[in-house]
Amino acid sequence: MGDCHYLYGNVATEKRIKFMKQLLEFVGIEGERLRRKWVSSAEAPEFVEEITDFVNTLKALGPSPLKREQKPDQPSAKVAVA
Amino acid sequence: MEFKTVLTVCPYCGCGCNFYLEVLDGKVIGTIPCKTSPVNEGKLCIKGWNVHEFIQDPDRLTMPLIRENGSFREAGWDEALDLVASKLKKIKEQHGPDSIGLFASAKITNEENYVIQKFARAVIGTNNVDHCARL
Amino acid sequence: MIEKVIERVKELLEGGEIKGFVGLCNKNGHTAPYLFTEVAELDHLVVGDFQNPGDARYPLNKLLIDLYRAYPEEKFGVLVRGCDERGLNDLYVWNQLTPKNVVAVGIPCPQELADACGCPKPYPDNSVAEPIAEGAEAQDLIRMEALGVKERFTQWMEVFSKCIKCYGCRDICPMCFCKECSLELDELIPRGEMPPEIPIFHLVRAVHMAGRCIDCGLCNEACPVDIPLRTLYKKVGDIVYRKFNYRPGFDKGKSPLNVLENK
Missing domain, CATH: 2.20.25.90 (ADC-like domains)
Incomplete structure (x- = not known):
C-alpha cells in the first residue's frame, strides 16, 4: 500500500472497494461480485490465477440479479425521450 | 439586497x-x-x-413572429392577429370549415376554453376541437 | 418556543449583528422560506410545523449558500434544527459557508419527529431551548438490514423502478452544492433516457452522499414516487461511520472516503 505509481491511488481504491461492497450487499447484490487484488504488471501467473478464481466464484453465484430482473413480461426496452 | x-x-x-x-x-x-x-x-x-x-431563457419568445421567405421577423400583436384572421378566413373559404382544427389548453381557464370551442363551432363552423393533453 | 426564536432574532436584527434572518414565514396560508430583514416582519415567523411537527421544513442552508455567494461579506442568521446544524458544520468543512458569516438560531425537535426521522441528535448545539427529545434509532434501516440479500434486492429494484428522474432528491438536498453533477454526466446517466438505468442512477447519488449526507430527510419528502432514499443514505452514512469512523456534521474535517490522501 502506498507504493502505487499513482501515489495514493491504491489507498483511495481500497477505501472505495470497502465501501462499495457493503453498499452492494445492502441493495441486494452479493458483495463477492466485486473483488480487488493488487497484482503488478510483472505478475502474470498471479493475475491469471486471480481471474480464474473470480470467474469460478461468479459461476457459483449464478447470473447477476440485475440480469434476472428483466423478465420477459416486463418491457426491458428503454424509451428514448426526445 | x-x-x-x-x-x-x-x-x-x-x-x-x-x-x-x-x-x-x-x-x-x-x-x-x-x-x-x-x-x-x-x-x-x-x-x-x-x-x-x-422562464428567463434568452431563446424564449417574447413577441409574435411572422414567417416570410423562410425566415422569421418580429411583428406586433395587431399585425400578427390580422394575418391569422385573414388566413383562417381564406382557408375556410377555399377548403371548408372542417379543414381547420382548434386546440385548447389545460393551462387556461374554463371560460377561455369555452370561448375556444364557441369560436370553433359558431365562428368557424367545425367540431374539430381538442385539448393539449392529446397533442 | 416560537417566542424564544423571535426574541433571539429580534435581538440579532436590532443589534445589527446580522443583515437578515433566513427562516420560515406564514404567507398566503402557506409556509414559505423567507429572508427577514425587519423586526416588524417577525410576527409571521414560524418554525415549519404546519399540521404536524416539521412537516414544512425547507432547505434553508441552501438559500444561505445562495446569499453567501451573492454577498460574501454579510452576516446572516439561519433557523436550524439538529440536522440543519450538522449541515452547517459540514458546509463549513467544504468551504461553502464560513462560520464568521453565519449565526445559527436553533430549535430542538419533539420526540415524535425525532422518532419518525430516526434522528441521532434531534437538537442543535446553538439552541434557544433545551433538548426535548432523545436521539432515536433508525427503524427503517434496522428493518431493511434484517432482510435477506434476495429480499432486499427485490424491494430496492421495485422502488427504484418507479423513479421518474425528476432530480428532486438532488435539487432539494442542502448538501448538494457541486457545480458539475455526476448525475448529468452523459457517460454515466444518458440524457433523455427514461426510465433511468437502475440501480445505477440511485447508487451514483448514494455514493456521493457518503460522508456528506446529514440525514435531514428532505430528499425523501421531495420524492414524488416515495423511494425510501433516506434509508439508503442512512446506510451509506452508517458504512462510512463503521469503516472510517466519521460522521458528517459531528466529526471534524472531511470524510476519509472523500479525500485523496495517504492514510
Whole structure:
C-alpha cells in the first residue's frame, strides 16, 4: 500500500472497494461480485490465477440479479425521450 | 439586497403544482416545491424543478413572429392577429370549415376554453376541437 | 418556543449583528422560506410545523449558500434544527459557508419527529431551548438490514423502478452544492433516457452522499414516487461511520472516503 505509481491511488481504491461492497450487499447484490487484488504488471501467473478464481466464484453465484430482473413480461426496452 | 420567495403555479401542465420562485435582487435563482400545497405536497417533476431556468431563457419568445421567405421577423400583436384572421378566413373559404382544427389548453381557464370551442363551432363552423393533453 | 426564536432574532436584527434572518414565514396560508430583514416582519415567523411537527421544513442552508455567494461579506442568521446544524458544520468543512458569516438560531425537535426521522441528535448545539427529545434509532434501516440479500434486492429494484428522474432528491438536498453533477454526466446517466438505468442512477447519488449526507430527510419528502432514499443514505452514512469512523456534521474535517490522501 502506498507504493502505487499513482501515489495514493491504491489507498483511495481500497477505501472505495470497502465501501462499495457493503453498499452492494445492502441493495441486494452479493458483495463477492466485486473483488480487488493488487497484482503488478510483472505478475502474470498471479493475475491469471486471480481471474480464474473470480470467474469460478461468479459461476457459483449464478447470473447477476440485475440480469434476472428483466423478465420477459416486463418491457426491458428503454424509451428514448426526445 | 432583496430576497423573496414568490408562490406561483407551474406553467407546464394542467396539474397545477405550486412552488416558490426564489428571487434575489430581481433575478430568479431557484425553484422550490411548496410543501404545504395540497396539489403537489412538496414534490415536483423535472420540468417544474427547472422553471427558474426556462422562464428567463434568452431563446424564449417574447413577441409574435411572422414567417416570410423562410425566415422569421418580429411583428406586433395587431399585425400578427390580422394575418391569422385573414388566413383562417381564406382557408375556410377555399377548403371548408372542417379543414381547420382548434386546440385548447389545460393551462387556461374554463371560460377561455369555452370561448375556444364557441369560436370553433359558431365562428368557424367545425367540431374539430381538442385539448393539449392529446397533442 | 416560537417566542424564544423571535426574541433571539429580534435581538440579532436590532443589534445589527446580522443583515437578515433566513427562516420560515406564514404567507398566503402557506409556509414559505423567507429572508427577514425587519423586526416588524417577525410576527409571521414560524418554525415549519404546519399540521404536524416539521412537516414544512425547507432547505434553508441552501438559500444561505445562495446569499453567501451573492454577498460574501454579510452576516446572516439561519433557523436550524439538529440536522440543519450538522449541515452547517459540514458546509463549513467544504468551504461553502464560513462560520464568521453565519449565526445559527436553533430549535430542538419533539420526540415524535425525532422518532419518525430516526434522528441521532434531534437538537442543535446553538439552541434557544433545551433538548426535548432523545436521539432515536433508525427503524427503517434496522428493518431493511434484517432482510435477506434476495429480499432486499427485490424491494430496492421495485422502488427504484418507479423513479421518474425528476432530480428532486438532488435539487432539494442542502448538501448538494457541486457545480458539475455526476448525475448529468452523459457517460454515466444518458440524457433523455427514461426510465433511468437502475440501480445505477440511485447508487451514483448514494455514493456521493457518503460522508456528506446529514440525514435531514428532505430528499425523501421531495420524492414524488416515495423511494425510501433516506434509508439508503442512512446506510451509506452508517458504512462510512463503521469503516472510517466519521460522521458528517459531528466529526471534524472531511470524510476519509472523500479525500485523496495517504492514510
